[in-house]
Amino acid sequence: MSKTVGIPKGLLYYDFYPMWKTFFEGVGSKVVVSQDTNKKILDEGVKNCVEDACLPVKTYVGHVINLKEKDVDYIFIPRIVSVERKKYLCSKFLGLPDFIKSLIGDLPPIIDVEINYYKNNDEFTQNEFIKVGRMFGKTKDQSLKAYFEATHQQKKFESLLKEGLTNLEALKVWEGKNLVKEESNYDLKIAVIAHPYDIMDEYISMGIIEKLKNMGAQVYTMEMLQKDLILEGASMLSKEMFWNYERDILGAGLYFLKQKNVDGVIMVSAFGCGPNSMTEELLERLYKKAKEVPFMLITIDEHSGEAGIMTRLEAFTDLLRFNKKAVMV
């Protein structure tokens, strides 16, 4: 019987699931994903995590516990150091497997490959995946084949994002499911700038994206932007950010500010997010100075007060519509 590998549905799952799934299936294992986030998962996460950790990390801990209860043979918790040349990820990703191992006892074996493209070569990461392949009794060539297929599928997934799908929608399409056709009589365009793990998890973000759509707003995320547009935005900064996702946030924010092709921008971040404390500060100041595109910050935490979010979104969309009318008159 083939071994099962559990992939927690949190953090970079929303960005790299196609790659990981393809690889593990390529080396002959069965992939199990944890449930969608629910109250139990979040509560378990909060209970077992360090209190000062950010919300997505707490949720992730809950997902790992969920997988442990599902009796998988392995849990995949990669150590993602860098996904782009000369760029890092937030510290929590660098120590994630160590952190999780310290927090939760009696875990099944953890597959903690290091994903590191800091030096701009594939070789290091390939070797890491070859090591994983060996755990499943595969030769170097077999693993490499799976790895290349995985990167191919990942590219396919990323091109779906660029077509204007959110990560969740793109994941569905990639898995071959049909999307529910949406009505397209949107009268507002809103950019939601955030880490995918903050806004794609419908439970912890309280469905911000869906809510905005229901209010008649077409939503743009930074994943939908072509990379050169983000870099164009980021080039306005005096020093490029050393975290790639933060660079994307700043780049996307500045791009929308410059192009003015959206009616408003909402930035969502998790309570206590260290990197976002820098990007939010900069973006908010720049938007306030420009006074051209309305900008709102939403902070999410484990106290899921849905009404509060709803009120703020409604107020924001009302304001945008009011702005539009004022221009028309």
Place this chain on the structure above:
Amino acid sequence: MKITYPHMGSLNMILKTMFEGIGVEVIDPPPSTNKTLTLGVRNSHEFACLPFKINVGNFIEALDKGADTIIMLGGIGPCRFGYYGQVQREILKDLGYDFKMIIVDPPHGRLIDFLKELASYFPNVDGKIALKSFVFAVKKMIAADKLEKFLLKYRAHEDNPGVTTKIYEEYMKKLEKAQNGKEVDKIVSEAMKKIKENANVRRKIQLKVALVGEIYMLLEPFTNMDISKSLNELGVEVTKTEYLSDYLINSAFKLPQRMEFKKNARGYLERDIGGHGLNTVANTVKYAKLNYDGVIHILPFTCTPEIVAQGIIAKISRDYNIPVMSLVYDENTGQAGYQTRLEAFVDLLYRKRMEVVC
């Protein structure tokens, strides 16, 4: 050009010595106080870490005093410190200040490259004089750190409460004014002698605690509410794990110390995660192995590397059976709360030792 810089332990003394040595005018930021903190908090993002906020406060106060150039370190991540300067510049600009900010990237590799970069901002300064003032500044730094290490051990034995601190402060002032190497040596040996003369209390059970954590929090007595003094006054010998001179030496001769950290942290944390996360984990293991009675971990609120470390050292605490307490500091300055927790922790350490004795 009137230069200023943020406070960080004895950093101001060292920078002052260095810049005055090359003939640049220096405006020392006023000592960090609650007012500094308030200014910083008011003008920073709520989740910015405490060092960031105090930096902002220091800058505002120094600019008000007439400084026009700020020296700040940069970095390449993954700690957010590397982007401090850029954000702080925007904040200060928005407040309407007119100034120049020099952001020097820290030595990643050879110290000499760092010095060269720094020197490029001061083209009119003679290289030899600059090097000489740098060497003298480093000498002062090492002297100050040596004196502090001594203080943290002997203050726990002082005969009359408060005397040692007074001696220390008096000699630190002298050190700041010292003009040459000979004077520095003399000040240190005199201070050590005086501190020792006033430290004659001996206890049956002598507790030793290691302070680990984020470097700024450990170096700035204002931000950590002088935790080492509180512990000393409870009769505990303290070993602080981060000093400026150690940091400089690590940066200059990176490998040996980093290897030691990696070796100690093996099995708990397998790589550097930015900031001082790896150091915290490694030092906790190190002092657990040295049979210290306890470890206190101090970190600023929202510091990501230290939060990861916090989760990990809880496991080290169980594995090595050593009490570990994490103290998170933010802008709420309730000293009494921390004092209570320290007292409770120290009580616990005594009880643990008593069990062994009985």
